[in-house]
Amino acid sequence: MGKGEHLLKIYHSFFERFGPQHWWPGDTPFEVIIGAILTQNTSWKNVERAINSLKASGRFTPKGLYDTPIDILAQLIRSSGYFNIKARRLKNFLFFLFNEYEGDLGAMLKEDGLKLRDKLLKVNGLGPETADSILLYAAGFPIFVVDAYTKRIFSRHGYIKGDADYHQTQTLFMESLPKNEDLYNEYHALIVRVGKDLCKKKPLCRICPIEYDLHKKAKNVIKVGYDW
DNA sequence: CACCAGGCAAGTA
DNA sequence: TACTTGCATGGT
Numbered sequence: 001m002g003k004g005e006h007l008l009k010i011y012h013s014f015f016e017r018f019g020p021q022h023w024w025p026g027d028t029p030f031e032v033i034i035g036a037i038l039t040q041n042t043s044w045k046n047v048e049r050a051i052n053s054l055k056a057s058g059r060f061t062p063k064g065l066y067d068t069p070i071d072i073l074a075q076l077i078r079s080s081g082y083f084n085i086k087a088r089r090l091k092n093f094l095f096f097l098f099n100e101y102e103g104d105l106g107a108m109l110k111e112d113g114l115k116l117r118d119k120l121l122k123v124n125g126l127g128p129e130t131a132d133s134i135l136l137y138a139a140g141f142p143i144f145v146v147d148a149y150t151k152r153i154f155s156r157h158g159y160i161k162g163d164a165d166y167h168q169t170q171t172l173f174m175e176s177l178p179k180n181e182d183l184y185n186e187y188h189a190l191i192v193r194v195g196k197d198l199c200k201k202k203p204l205c206r207i208c209p210i211e212y213d214l215h216k217k218a219k220n221v222i223k224v225g226y227d228w
Numbered sequence: 229c230a231c232c233a234g235g236c237a238a239g240t241a
Numbered sequence: 242t243a244c245t246t247g248c249a250t251g252g253t
Contacts, residue, residue, distance in 0.1 A: 023234090040235040046251060047234085081250040085236085127236050147234055192234050 003159065004176035010157075011183070014190040021189035024137035026051075030062060030105055032138040036130050037089050038080040050080035062103050066094045089125030096123045113141035128166045136188070142181040144173040145188040149195025 001009075025044070026032040031051065038047040053076045054060045059068050068076075074087035100119065101107040108116065113135055120131040128146070135141040146169045155162045160169055177183060 036234085039233085041233060041248090042235085042250080043233040043252075045233090049251090079250065081233085082235090082248045083250080085248055089236085125236070129235065133234080145234085149234080188234085195234085 002176070003172070004178075006159070007173065007176050011187050011190065014194055015186065018190055018193050020186060021193055023185060023189035024133075026137075029109055029138040031060075033093065033105075033134050034060075034065075034090065036133040036137070037093065037125065038077060038086055040082070040086070040089075040130060042081050047080050050077040053077065053079065062094060062097055062105055065090060066098055066103065085125070092124050093126065096120075109139045113139065113143065116141075117143070128170075132170075136181065136184055140181055142179045142184055144170050144177075144184050146170045146173075147188070147192065147195075149198065150188070150191050152198060153191060153195065 024032045024035065025048075026035050034054070035044075035047055035051060038050050051060075054065070057068075057076055059065055059076075065073065070087050070091055073090060074083045077083050077086055077090070080086060096119070097103055097105065097108060111119075116139065117131055117135055120126045120134060121128065126134075132143050132145045135143050136145055146166050151160065151164060151169055154160050154169065154172070155164060160172055164172075173184075173187075177187075
C-alpha cells in the first residue's frame with residue numbers, strides 16, 4: 001500500500017469516527033481571514049468572541065477595520081489573546097489588501113494561489129499556516145494546511161521525522177493525496193479534532209492514538225480501528 | 229496550581 | 242543556523 005492509500009485510510013477512519021467538521025466556521029471569506037489571524041495559538045472559542053465583538057462594533061468590513069484605530073481594534077479583539085500583536089497583524093493584512101488590491105477582497109482571492117501565497121507570507125504576522133488557511137478556506141485553493149497536531153500525529157506514526165518542518169510535512173500530503181480542495185478542507189479539520197484528544201504527556205507514546213492506552217490515566221481515548 | 233489553545237517574529241549565541 | 246522568548250486571554 002502506498003503512502004497516499006495509507007493517508008486516505010487514516011482520513012476515512014477519522015471521518016468515520018468524528019464526521020464532517022464543517023470548516024471553516026465563518027460566513028464570508030473576510031471572516032475566514034480575520035479568524036485565521038486571530039486563532040493563531042488560540043482556541044477558536046476565544047476567537048468567536050472577538051469576531052462577535054468586531055461585528056457588534058459595526059466595523060466588520062475591510063474598510064471598517066482599515067479605518068479603525070489600532071488601539072480600538074486591539075480592545076475589540078481582546079478575548080482572542082495577544083491582542084496588541086494581533087491588532088498589528090490585522091492592520092498589516094488590511095494595509096496589504098488596500099495597497100495591492102484597493103481593498104477589493106474578491107480581487108485578491110482571484111489571484112493565482114501560489115503567487116498569492118508568496119505575497120501573504122511577506123505580510124508580517126502571516127506565517128505558513130495562516131497563509132495556507134487563507135488560501136484553502138477563503139480562496140478555495142487546494143493546499144494542505146499543516147499544524148502542530150499534523151506533525152505530532154504523523155510523526156508518531158512514522159510518516160515523517162519527529163523534527164519535520166512545515167514544508168516537509170505539507171509535501172507528504174500534497175505529493176501523496178489528490179489535490180482536492182474538499183479533501184484538504186476536511187482532512188485538516190479532522191486532524192485538529194483528533195489532535196484535541198491526543199496524548200500530550202512525556203515521554204510520548206510512539207503511536208498515539210492507536211495505542212493510547214499506554215497511558216493508563218489518559219482520557220478521551222480514540223479507537224479508530226486501524227488494521228494495518 | 230499548571231498547562232494548553234487551529235503561530236509567528238524577534239532576539240540571542 | 243539553531244534555540245529561546247514574548248505575546249495574553251480563557252478553559253480545564
